[in-house]
Amino acid sequence: MHAKKKPTKLTTTFIALLCISLLVSCNKDNTIIKHSTWTHYAGSPDQSKYFDGSEITKENVNQLEVAWSYPSEGGFNNFSPIIVDTTMYVLGKGNSLVALNVKTGKEIWIHANLRGLTRKGINYWESKDKKDKRLIFTLNNSLQAIDAVTGKSILTFGDDGYTDLRQGLDREPSSIRRVQAMMPGVIIDDLVILGSAPGEGYFSAPGYVRAYSAITGKLVWTFHTIPHPGEFGYDTWPKDAYKYIGGVNVWSEMSADVERGIVYLSLGSPTFDYYGGDRIGSNLFGNSLVALDVKTGKRLWHFQTVHHDLWDYDLSPAPQLITINKDGKKIDAVASATKHGYLFVFDRVTGEPVFPIEEKPFPASDVPGEEAWPTQPIPTLPSFMRHEVTKENINPYLSDSIKQMWYKRLDAAKTAQFTPPSDKYETIILPGPLGGANYGNTASNPEKGLVFVMSQEHPSIYQLSKVEPPKVDISADEAKRAKTMYDNTCKTCHGPNMEGGVGPTLKNMPQHIFYDEFKNIVLNGRGQMPGFVHVDEAMLASLYRFMGGNPRSFNFNRRGNEEETTLEGPVVASGGVKMREDEKRVAPMLDYPEGVEHPENRYTTGYGLEWESLMSPPWSYIVAYDLNKGEIRWKQPIGEDYEFVNGDKSKGAVIGAQRKSMVVTSTGILFATGKGGKLYAFDQETGKILWETTLSNESVAVPAMYTLDGKQYLVINATGTFARDSFDHSKEPGALPKGYVVYALPDNK
Template identity: 65%
Template sequence: MHARFSATFFTSLTFFTIILVVGCSSEKTENPHTTWTHYGGSPDQSRYFEASEITKENVDEMEVAWVYPTGDEFNFFSPIIVDSTMYVLGKSNSLIALNARTGEEIWIHANLKGITRRGINYWESQDKKDKRLLFTLNNSLQAIDATTGKSITDFGDGGYVDLRKDLGRDPSTIVRIQAMMPGVLYNDLLILGSSTGETYFSPPGHIRAYNVVTGELEWTFHTIPHPGEYGYDTWPKEAYKYVGGTNAWSEISVDEERGIAFVPLGSPTYDYYGADRLGSNLFANSLVALDARTGERLWHFQTIHHDLWDYDLASAPQLLTVKRGGKSIDAVAVATKQGFVFVFDRVTGEPIFPIEEKPFPPSNMPGEKAWPTQPIPSLPSFTRHEVNLDNLNPYFPDSIKQAWHKRLDSSKSQLYLPPSDKYETVVMPGALGGVNFGNTAGDPFDGIMYIMTQEYASTYRLNKVEPPKEDLSQNDVERVQNLYSSSCIACHGQNMEGGAGPSLLNIGHHMRYDDFKEIVTNGRGQMPGLVHVDEESLKALFKFLGGNPVSNPFRRGNTEESIPEGPVVASGGVEMRPDAQRGAPMKDYPEGADRPDAQYTTEYGLDWPALIDPPWSSVVAYDLNEGTIKWKKPVGIDSLYAKGDPSKGAPEGVRRKGLVVTSTGLVFATAKGAKLYAFDQDTGETLWETTMSHETNAQPSMYTLNGKQYLVVNANSNFFRGTYDQSKKPGALPRGYVVYALPEK
């Protein structure tokens, strides 16, 4: 079996393992789609909900039932609901339990600075006496009693697990490892991915499973194989010692009945130049099926060989029943940033629709060897793959059009064209194009997959990494001006007052240098990591913003600052020992490892979210029974170019947005401009829409309580560029969690 292709042909041992997994699965005790106790609704991450109250006929009657304000703080947290309790992240970085009917506070665990930004996990014992919330915080895994809100101190080592350990690297060199996503539960295991950062020598993104009661590490799957493991020969010798990434930073889906975890993996580091990782690089950019009990690989498929475009698998694999050739097939489907859908038999890994290896251009970079072919599925793409004179944004003023005509004359644009230092590559879609986290959902029973997608290009040009100059500290102002104009101004504004990103004015007065450095170099939220910025330039910028660049460790322990009003039961999580503090990141290749003559990096090239003509963002209904796109609906509101025309969608219109699919034939979707829609699953017709007072950057959730059905949206973010700001209009709601329901009868 060739290492670069799908492991669809199994050894007898692997096939026997799969039979055991299916044969030994436990019986399903309840319908997982009638609750929303997981980040994506249920462990399959389908965002599918079964309830009967809200229908196509009455959805247009929905109204606000209650709002829980979060004050001036905004976050990206997606609520989970257990019985009559809703768990949210709110004021002072607090984890808060609310009455799901009224929004009344039950308890507050304050000051969890550094907590997983997207969501948490809920687990309970079979007798329901032990109920706990599991989450990551400052590179640790911790647990809180879901009933009392207090930390569970006998979990792990004194109440926490150090996630920097057990990765085959010196823990003190790991700056960032916790994922922004909560992971996924399977029985008594929490299966975790990671966010490794995207620099040279980032840590590896191995998949790990922890016991939810003890905190013990139960199993590890090496995403960058170790000697003797399958896939080791697809990398240079000992690459596992220095290559990073290849991580599941997004959503992992679990087939509970079969005990299979479907893991979408991202790119290896460094993303755009791979001379130190020649080969196809398993299991980067792969969908990997693991035995959820043991972490053993059952099968895999690599969607890109030797990725050079940051085309992570970033959205949840969808578990659906597909009807093909008169048979019902339990399938898993994964959508990609580059606009493709790959569909496989969930058990065997056999493609349900043909996939062909097609040739693509070689690299012209020294030491680099782009893989000669890439897998292309036979299903229709849901994005475009080229920027040219014919599809440039028609709303651009003439000056920008002419500039881009000239720019395209000297650049190249084509799918899977390797980045170069000799010309600019205009990649469509780019690193934030196609689907991203939260952008897929499905009806598990009818084979229809719902995809949120955006047409967003990236522009790349590689530059050699030069060693830092000793005299940089003498030119602070010049360094700041150069850095800000090249990397910051597009989002933070001409005068640092904010725009697409927040204001930076005087940010140094209330941020520590270590936090500032981590955000700039590794990225956060919509901001990419600026891997090219040297230490002296970072310090100069931090001084300019009012800060003192003295390095400090994570703030640890039970700080009593900013205790909010309300029923606060604890603060700060558990006390973490000094040895859990981070040290200096890995800076060089290990002794004896082959190394390229030079390193190259590039900007993320995200300055042009509306480079091509609309629609810029859409919701797509993908019929996997027929292999066709059933309907496609533009979403989001743009006031910069299209002036609010709903047929155009919005640039970055579905980034950090999400879906809820109901058993009554509805698809709820959020989009840029604080839009909330309800679509008809059959036709894509808009049956209801509303404009919220604040933007949402989190997944919506749905629940029922005493027969009444609710939809909750975390609408507490600032409006982005090119949208109408609703937060200052008369009658605007406070930023917070907004709960919708049908009116009381």
């Protein structure tokens, strides 16, 4: 057994010395960030989603109307537009990047068939003389660049036009099937800083954070999120853990203080999410907020929000960089909202907590080989959600028979916060791995000390079982579960009998796609299909068997064999740069390296997300924190749910906050999207709804905002599909097609 090791802390003196040095070296090269443009995912590198514009006010916001729209048929995407000067860049039909005129929505150029492009957005970089303008993105585990003016690939970038992101991850590169994150990176000066999404199963690759040159595509620095020997935090893991533990990655959002040259990482859980017998210790830098020097990648400070995570409580929402006035003192702070319902606030430079954080005891694990950490950090700031499922807070709209079933399950289960998953009984945990707060779910008014958090109350049900070798045959129970999964997730696009529809046919699919590639597509997405990162290994294997395949098979195709889509319009290029085939082909890592101490058995569980409607309302809402006072100023439900309450606005929507987001304006408005195609304008100070409308299609991305010739525009990606027919506003008279919808005030305002 490995002895427990306490989380290590950096001394205040050392932090101060580092930060003084940092300020001297970085301030001369960086300028204070401006919020009057939207050239970056979420607006700017600080990820505040804040926009400085004066035209749309609390008094006239209710006059907003559609100025223009751009259709993007063929399935939803969750791409966040960026706007540079008079050009908007969006993801369009046929997996294409499209440059649009921001005044009219007219296509300027189309770069088609970029299958495997990161789903949430891209980065923009320009040289100081503005002669070199680039769109930088990840595609099929590579980093590539396109000329933002011409739309053509830049072949001098990287090695013949691309950089292989599988390199440098302590694994044989050809064995890595998935590494690129679903999010764009952060651009600071001439560096693009990237997270990753290497998967959540045993032996996936580590999620090292890396910086690349935006000019050459070459690697500049690497931060080992699972420390190597001699590095800070190595003693919080078993020996050589970096050789077999994966994850600890920024799969979601990170933020940057451009003026100080600091990037703030929201790091996820180590693998495997729910069993850590092979990673005894606190596991730095898992589930940690980490501040790095942008120029060197050196750690400045960190705070671990969950020790030895067993609940998949990744840090995923963007850290918010704000200035607060506390007890008469102005503090530049960083606030990190979590999946498990807390807001942690630190001095942005020193890492010292602005509000006290207490280490509190929690239950031990009874699973063989497991050692749950005995305490967890709990902020004294009020939580934004509940933390336990009880009989009293079961959804009152459920039928009596279902409620009685749940009362019996609750009697037999354990439900307290931070109860470790067990192989002997169910643990019913609130929140589950979807949150709470998740990606896109934070925003702020940086100068006023206001932080806005979207949240949902979605529990999970866990029960561990031993990992067994994948089976070839599928049992009746497995087939039933796989069909339920297919019906809930796949049927809308692929048809009730897998015969195809919006998406391609899946009949005889296993004859053309081996399990390895199938797994990569489901988890990471392809084309218009999004990634479903929370489908566990057992369900992936069951789905594949349900479709007639053998999950023991592998393949090594990096490009896929789909036919290209022919598009009309100003197409300037098709596909990414041609990538070389691997000379050496190695199957994914399947077992511990020779000589590494490890437990006799490994354990797994599903994500237990099927009961999204278990809790009593409100199910989803926005919470406004006033961090000058350390209190919640207001809380408002968002979204509409027709299944239970027929649009009662006081309840919010089941899973309404997931894939939703906000824009904060300098005029005191908070724009937010909600389930059911809802778009709101709230008063930042009071939470009062100033305006609301219903989109023709669901919105599943971060909105954007820009100003042109003094006129202010709000951009909504409305390409989502409604979950139920009763939500479907796309069939109503005057409905717009799926696409990007741009709102503005009428010209005669």
